[in-house]
Amino acid sequence: MRTIKDINIDGKRVFIRCDFNVPKDEFGNITDDRRIRASLQTIRYCIDRDCKIILASHYERPEPGKYEEKYSLKPVAKRLHTLLKIKNEILMAEDVVGPDAKAKAEKLEAGDILLLENLRFEAGETTNDENFARELASFADVYVNDAFGACHRKHASIYAIAQFFDKEHKAAGFLLSKEVNFFSKVLENPVRPFVAVVGGSKVSGKLEALNKLLDKVDKVIIGGGMAFTFLKAQGYEIGKSLVEDDLLDEANRVMEKAHRQGIKFYLPVDFVVAPEFSENTAVKYLPSQEIPKDWMGLDTGPASSRLFREVLNDAQTIIWNGPMGVYEMDKFSKGSIMMSHHIAETHATTIVGGGDTADVAQRAGDVDEMTFVSTGGGASLKLIEGEELPGLTALEMD
Ligand code: AMP
Numbered sequence: 001m002r003t004i005k006d007i008n009i010d011g012k013r014v015f016i017r018c019d020f021n022v023p024k025d026e027f028g029n030i031t032d033d034r035r036i037r038a039s040l041q042t043i044r045y046c047i048d049r050d051c052k053i054i055l056a057s058h059y060e061r062p063e064p065g066k067y068e069e070k071y072s073l074k075p076v077a078k079r080l081h082t083l084l085k086i087k088n089e090i091l092m093a094e095d096v097v098g099p100d101a102k103a104k105a106e107k108l109e110a111g112d113i114l115l116l117e118n119l120r121f122e123a124g125e126t127t128n129d130e131n132f133a134r135e136l137a138s139f140a141d142v143y144v145n146d147a148f149g150a151c152h153r154k155h156a157s158i159y160a161i162a163q164f165f166d167k168e169h170k171a172a173g174f175l176l177s178k179e180v181n182f183f184s185k186v187l188e189n190p191v192r193p194f195v196a197v198v199g200g201s202k203v204s205g206k207l208e209a210l211n212k213l214l215d216k217v218d219k220v221i222i223g224g225g226m227a228f229t230f231l232k233a234q235g236y237e238i239g240k241s242l243v244e245d246d247l248l249d250e251a252n253r254v255m256e257k258a259h260r261q262g263i264k265f266y267l268p269v270d271f272v273v274a275p276e277f278s279e280n281t282a283v284k285y286l287p288s289q290e291i292p293k294d295w296m297g298l299d300t301g302p303a304s305s306r307l308f309r310e311v312l313n314d315a316q317t318i319i320w321n322g323p324m325g326v327y328e329m330d331k332f333s334k335g336s337i338m339m340s341h342h343i344a345e346t347h348a349t350t351i352v353g354g355g356d357t358a359d360v361a362q363r364a365g366d367v368d369e370m371t372f373v374s375t376g377g378g379a380s381l382k383l384i385e386g387e388e389l390p391g392l393t394a395l396e397m398d
Contacts, residue, residue, distance in 0.1 A: 015140035019149035020057035042173035052108035064123035097135040133160030146173025149376035151391030162394035191316040199224030200322025219264040223324035240296040270301030279329040299325025300335035315348040344369035353380035
């Protein structure tokens with residue numbers, strides 16, 4: 001992959017597509033700035049080469065074409081300034097490609113940084129609009145994509161924009177290249193035993209990845225809401241737990257494939273169950289075959305945690321994507337936190353993918369113990385699926 005190191009950017013105007021889609025609390029405070037910190041290496045490299053730097057990112061999902069303060073990237077500009085430890089303020093544009101952004105971009109001096117407003121304030125971003133992409137491209141001589149977390153989306157700042165730069169003037173940033181290289185290396189040549197831990201809400205979002213992983217791993221651990229589709233497919237009562245009835249056959253096919261290929265396939269053996277989806281509800285710890293009809297499983301139980309620790313014991317490579325339960329509620333977070341601890345305690349190469357999963361590892365205090373915490377959930381799933389990421393394809397196009 002051509003990276004920013006392979007092209008000449010000295011003194012040039014550089015447009016860097018970042019992924020600053022960071023979580024905030026109800027007061028608008030950034031609660032996890034990992035994605036901002038992950039962008040620093042590329043930005044510093046550009047500062048050191050006297051570039052005039054234009055940064056762009058999306059933030060959540062505002063209504064296209066409408067400005068709303070709560071989706072503004074202003075807090076990101078502040079945090080970025082703090083993290084970069086530079087004297088000059090980061091210039092914040094009031095718009096994306098409007099008069100304010102253009103005027104500020106015009107005045108940039110060597111080493112200055114301008115952050116454009118949330119790309120999704122413009123309807124053309126998500127529709128991959130060519131005219132919008134052309135306007136974005138007109139800011140700079142060089143296009144750098146460092147937004148791994150957004151690379152699976154065919155959006156204007158990821159895809160259409162790249163056609164306005166030839167190969168000497170576009171490249172991947174350090175973060176993007178690190179993410180892709182890491183996943184490729186592990187998936188192509190994992191040290192065994194290789195274990196995939198897959199959780200989260202639904203089977204549907206991860207079915208393709210799960211199928212691909214079965215061709216590579218030695219063991220699979222399933223947790224989270226998706227476990228119930230597998231349990232129901234085996235004929236067990238799952239009460240009111242989350243389930244995808246249309247995927248029961250598919251779930252059976254996955255389990256048959258695992259069996260055929262000699263892959264160990266582990267489902268939770270107990271759950272924390274509750275009569276309703278709420279933090280203030282009664283809970284019971286029950287074996288997976290004893291879920292009452294009108295209760296639902298919201299977290300994996302203590303016996304499952306012990307089982308999973310045993311399963312992970314000899315692992316040399318672990319990929320983890322998706323929480324084990326509704327970790328956002330304290331009552332149902334233990335299964336995910338324990339999973340994070342177990343993974344962190346192994347001597348394996350550990351890769352954590354997905355915003356929720358990274359969030360669990362962060363809450364568990366295990367981030368530093370993981371080998372690699374990816375900044376992209378959807379994008380890393382696509383890499384596992386073996387699909388081409390539009391963001392990478394665009395960098396290769398003439
Ligand atoms: P995903 O985006 O598919 O990785 O799913 C993450 C979400 O799955 C989190 O918001 C969890 O709250 C949710 N989740 C995990 N376990 C369960 C469960 N047993 N029932 C309902 N939702 C769950």
